[in-house]
Amino acid sequence: MKNLSIFLGCIVPNRYPGIEKATKLVLDKLGIDWSDLNGASCCPAPGVFRSFDKASWLALATRNIALSEAMDRDVLTVCNGCYGSLSDANHEMKNDPKLAKATNKHLAGIDMEFKGTSDVRHIVEFFYEELGVEGVRDKVTQPLDLKVAVHYGCHLIKPSKERGFGSVEKPTFFDELVEATGATSVDYADKMACCGAGGGVRSALLDKSLDMAEHKFKKITEAGADVIVNACPFCHLQLDYGQIEVKEKNGNEYAIPVLHYMQLLALAMGYSPEDIGLDMNFIKAGNILEAKV
Amino acid sequence: MTKPSQLLEDMGFSIQTCMQCGTCTGSCPSGTYTSLNTRRIVQSARRDKDVLNDDDLWMCTTCYTCQERCPRGIKIVDAILGLRTEAVRNGIMLPEHRKVSQMVISKGHAVPINDDSITKRLQLGLDELPANVHKFPEALEQVKKLLESTGFVELIAEEDSK
Ligand code: SF4
Numbered sequence: 076m077k078n079l080s081i082f083l084g085c086i087v088p089n090r091y092p093g094i095e096k097a098t099k100l101v102l103d104k105l106g107i108d109w110s111d112l113n114g115a116s117c118c119p120a121p122g123v124f125r126s127f128d129k130a131s132w133l134a135l136a137t138r139n140i141a142l143s144e145a146m147d148r149d150v151l152t153v154c155n156g157c158y159g160s161l162s163d164a165n166h167e168m169k170n171d172p173k174l175a176k177a178t179n180k181h182l183a184g185i186d187m188e189f190k191g192t193s194d195v196r197h198i199v200e201f202f203y204e205e206l207g208v209e210g211v212r213d214k215v216t217q218p219l220d221l222k223v224a225v226h227y228g229c230h231l232i233k234p235s236k237e238r239g240f241g242s243v244e245k246p247t248f249f250d251e252l253v254e255a256t257g258a259t260s261v262d263y264a265d266k267m268a269c270c271g272a273g274g275g276v277r278s279a280l281l282d283k284s285l286d287m288a289e290h291k292f293k294k295i296t297e298a299g300a301d302v303i304v305n306a307c308p309f310c311h312l313q314l315d316y317g318q319i320e321v322k323e324k325n326g327n328e329y330a331i332p333v334l335h336y337m338q339l340l341a342l343a344m345g346y347s348p349e350d351i352g353l354d355m356n357f358i359k360a361g362n363i364l365e366a367k368v
Numbered sequence: 369m370t371k372p373s374q375l376l377e378d379m380g381f382s383i384q385t386c387m388q389c390g391t392c393t394g395s396c397p398s399g400t401y402t403s404l405n406t407r408r409i410v411q412s413a414r415r416d417k418d419v420l421n422d423d424d425l426w427m428c429t430t431c432y433t434c435q436e437r438c439p440r441g442i443k444i445v446d447a448i449l450g451l452r453t454e455a456v457r458n459g460i461m462l463p464e465h466r467k468v469s470q471m472v473i474s475k476g477h478a479v480p481i482n483d484d485s486i487t488k489r490l491q492l493g494l495d496e497l498p499a500n501v502h503k504f505p506e507a508l509e510q511v512k513k514l515l516e517s518t519g520f521v522e523l524i525a526e527e528d529s530k
């Protein structure tokens with residue numbers, strides 16, 4: 076395993092910088108060697124750009140990977156969408172010589188080349204594989220007394236042929252990592268259901284997209300969860316800001332704070348909600364966390 | 369224009385084995401709230417109906433639940449994405465998707481930085497601009513050049529400006 080470059084994507088650095096901060100604090104605390112991935116662009120989003128034009132999607136994704144190759148680092152993503160794009164692109168470039176040749180031709184125009192020397196990781200998969208649940212538990216200094224609704228997000232585990240994490244109907248690895256912080260993962264109806272944001276649906280059909288999100292809000296509220304924890308900033312945006320949008324749309328009010336797993340872990344390692352920008356969410360976490368952390 | 373059934377066959381999707389069981393439709397989180405009927409899309413493609421102009425194509429969140437559950441192992445979502453590609457090639461695209469594509473071409477990000485986020489970054493003690501193309505103008509030039517080279521810029525241009 077190589078050292079890491081952090082691929083932040085669009086939404087983390089450009090909308091939820093608290094997740095960027097939390098990620099860097101956690102990696103530092105663990106003594107993991109990371110670097111920024113200077114000059115990275117949009118991954119680009121898999122459900123959207125890949126379907127518009129595969130060659131363009133692949134060229135842009137490959138450029139991001141090649142940036143990390145040039146630093147001799149593996150790519151660490153903190154987003155299911157970025158992970159989907161970059162790991163699929165990496166896989167195709169490594170295994171399809173014809174496609175690789177065509178893509179490298181485009182890259183040559185900007186003096187870059189894909190060599191196939193780096194891996195692409197997702198932070199949840201990385202923690203589960205490299206540190207393990209016990210390894211994470213060992214680092215917890217402030218166990219969290221929270222009831223968590225875990226939202227995996229579709230592209231962390233699906234398509235399962237490409238991801239290879241086992242069960243897509245009832246996975247447990249993310250719940251285990253959440254519980255390593257002292258929190259309890261509560262079961263809720265339609266837990267594996269989509270948040271509704273992907274595939275360009277949020278951008279083009281917001282109203283319908285929010286109906287799907289609200290379905291989750293209802294089920295999560297019924298289950299009595301204190302917070303939602305996700306591993307994907309696009310789900311994070313949909314689940315956090317989406318609660319405001321749902322209220323504007325039909326008056327239904329939900330107030331479930333939303334945390335990226337890096338933020339949950341940062342709390343469990345002793346950082347304050349302010350350190351990691353939780354107060355910058357649309358749904359304020361204040362009361363719940365003060366009582367529990 | 370190639371017929372949808374042939375098109376999907378050429379892409380390696382064997383939709384002819386569909387037994388119309390409806391597992392896909394029953395699994396679809398979008399279909400509960402939208403007109404999307406996954407089984408019907410597959411059926412329409414098989415029967416060479418005009419699926420490229422079918423609005424339902426754009427209602428799929430690509431959650432992959434249907435594809436995971438299809439008893440015939442049909443790569444339903446990949447097929448839907450393939451149909452979208454063909455639609456875009458034929459100039460069929462939702463205006464919002466054209467806009468977000470133009471955003472990537474001009475800014476390098478589908479969701480670019482804004483003033484509010486810069487303020488938040490500074491409060492957190494992060495650099496004002498993240499280490500992406502926003503901080504490195506020469507990187508943005510590379511992105512633009514790359515998307516020129518692949519033909520994306522032209523593909524996404526408004527019909528009347530072509
Ligand atoms: S689940 Fe598969 S076989 Fe059943 S209707 Fe859908 S595409 Fe056809």
Ligand code: SF4
Nearest residue numbers: 396428429431432434
């Ligand atoms: S991938 Fe698309 S069509 Fe399939 S179940 Fe999910 S939203 Fe429905």
